[in-house]
Amino acid sequence: MASNNLLFSFLSLLLFSLHLGQGSSSPVHAHFYPLKLFVFGDSYVDTGNINVNTSSARNFPYGITFPGFPSGRFSDGRVLTDFLANYVGLKRSPIPFTAWKKTGSKLRAKCGINFAFGGTGVFDTLYPFPNMTTQINFFQNLIANSIFTSYDIHSSIALVSPSGNDYSFYLATNGSPEGVKPFVISVVNQISVNLKRIYKLGVKKIVVVGLGPVGCYPSPTAPSFKKCNETMNSLAVFHNTLLKQAVEKLNSETKLGGSPNFFILNMYDTVLSIIKNKGNPKVGATFQTPLKPCCFGVSSNFSCGSVDEHGNKMYTLCKRPDLALFWDTVHPTQKGWFATFNSLISTLKRI
Ligand SMILES: *[C@@H]1O[C@H](CO)[C@@H](O)[C@H](O)[C@H]1NC(C)=O
Numbered sequence: 001m002a003s004n005n006l007l008f009s010f011l012s013l014l015l016f017s018l019h020l021g022q023g024s025s026s027p028v029h030a031h032f033y034p035l036k037l038f039v040f041g042d043s044y045v046d047t048g049n050i051n052v053n054t055s056s057a058r059n060f061p062y063g064i065t066f067p068g069f070p071s072g073r074f075s076d077g078r079v080l081t082d083f084l085a086n087y088v089g090l091k092r093s094p095i096p097f098t099a100w101k102k103t104g105s106k107l108r109a110k111c112g113i114n115f116a117f118g119g120t121g122v123f124d125t126l127y128p129f130p131n132m133t134t135q136i137n138f139f140q141n142l143i144a145n146s147i148f149t150s151y152d153i154h155s156s157i158a159l160v161s162p163s164g165n166d167y168s169f170y171l172a173t174n175g176s177p178e179g180v181k182p183f184v185i186s187v188v189n190q191i192s193v194n195l196k197r198i199y200k201l202g203v204k205k206i207v208v209v210g211l212g213p214v215g216c217y218p219s220p221t222a223p224s225f226k227k228c229n230e231t232m233n234s235l236a237v238f239h240n241t242l243l244k245q246a247v248e249k250l251n252s253e254t255k256l257g258g259s260p261n262f263f264i265l266n267m268y269d270t271v272l273s274i275i276k277n278k279g280n281p282k283v284g285a286t287f288q289t290p291l292k293p294c295c296f297g298v299s300s301n302f303s304c305g306s307v308d309e310h311g312n313k314m315y316t317l318c319k320r321p322d323l324a325l326f327w328d329t330v331h332p333t334q335k336g337w338f339a340t341f342n343s344l345i346s347t348l349k350r351i
């Protein structure tokens with residue numbers, strides 16, 4: 001998910017040198033050590049592929065917690081990819097594909113490659129950025145060009161995040177209410193096609209992000225940030241039910257009496273429980289007003305980080321992002337991801 005007003009200009013990318021040090025989840029040792037992590041999807045996992053300065057993630061105050069400047073992550077700091085990379089024992093987050101392309105160096109792909117672009121979906125949502133099919137094509141081309149060996153691929157993990165942009169796009173382009181259910185079915189079918197394709201390319205451990213409680217995200221609850229939109233949440237429940245069935249089917253088709261190949265991160269129950277409990281006490285995360293984002297526009301015409309023609313900031317920013325679950329209208333803060341990831345770990349222990 002992401003909102004981007006696109007113009008054309010570029011910031012240099014320094015992401016390959018980001019270290020995952022203090023502030024990320026304390027290193028937990030996974031049962032499986034991938035040599036590489038490959039990432040597909042949207043802003044929940046993008047770590048800097050969109051390099052136009054008009055992307056909100058390329059402007060202050062994005063990145064103020066980590067790395068200290070806007071890095072293209074849609075948060076004040078680390079996102080899901082960074083926490084997973086750390087958890088599975090990688091020294092750094094996989095390099096964003098757009099940065100990697102400039103050199104094509106095998107060494108810089110040592111931890112894998114992140115193909116995710118904020119704002120994209122499994123179908124076309126944010127021109128000109130690549131949908132998930134195209135992102136997987138990029139991956140396939142690198143394999144065809146022997147950037148990775150089959151051993152690299154077999155011992156890697158894929159993280160796949162289709163977190164709702166298809167639905168925002170559907171609603172924004174006046175999709176009919178009657179058409180929603182068939183549309184959810186087509187989205188999940190396409191997710192399933194994508195997961196199977198990544199598996200066929202040789203990745204044996206594939207983690208897919210379920211849809212969160214989108215009706216509780218600040219965007220639909222603004223400006224009071226009090227009450228979740230239950231219609232939207234029931235859409236997420238429907239999506240997740242279908243996704244679970246699809247993943248069970250894939251697992252029954254692919255596992256040969258061994259461990260499963262596909263895993264779902266249950267964002268829905270995890271985030272809902274963090275909202276209900278005002279935090280995740282197990283890891284010392286407290287969010288007194290969990291529905292209220294840290295950074296938001298002064299009116300619905302403005303978003304976090306936007307300035308008017310005179311350069312005046314048109315948003316409010318909280319003093320302590322570490323006390324907020326949400327950073328902007330759809331994305332968690334680093335602390336929000338930390339709290340969420342630590343609850344999701346139980347799913348990953350089975351990897
Ligand atoms: C993006 O960069 C261009 C050229 O450097 C600049 O004119 C423009 O103001 C920048 N836009 C934003 C939103 O920072």
Ligand SMILES: *[C@@H]1O[C@H](CO)[C@@H](O)[C@H](O)[C@H]1NC(C)=O
Binds near residue numbers: 122124133190
């Ligand atoms: C993804 O994008 C490509 C290139 O624009 C397009 O040809 C293809 O139909 C799209 N795939 C889906 C599933 O929307």
Ligand SMILES: *[C@@H]1O[C@H](CO)[C@@H](O)[C@H](O)[C@H]1NC(C)=O
Binds near residue numbers: 171220229
């Ligand atoms: C909930 O979201 C739906 C879909 O965006 C919208 O049509 C509806 O008006 C919202 N309900 C409330 C109570 O805001």
Ligand SMILES: *[C@@H]1O[C@H](CO)[C@@H](O)[C@H](O)[C@H]1NC(C)=O
Binds near residue numbers: 299300301
């Ligand atoms: C938002 O922008 C639209 C069109 O530019 C304008 O008509 C409207 O008054 C603005 N709303 C607010 C709350 O500023």
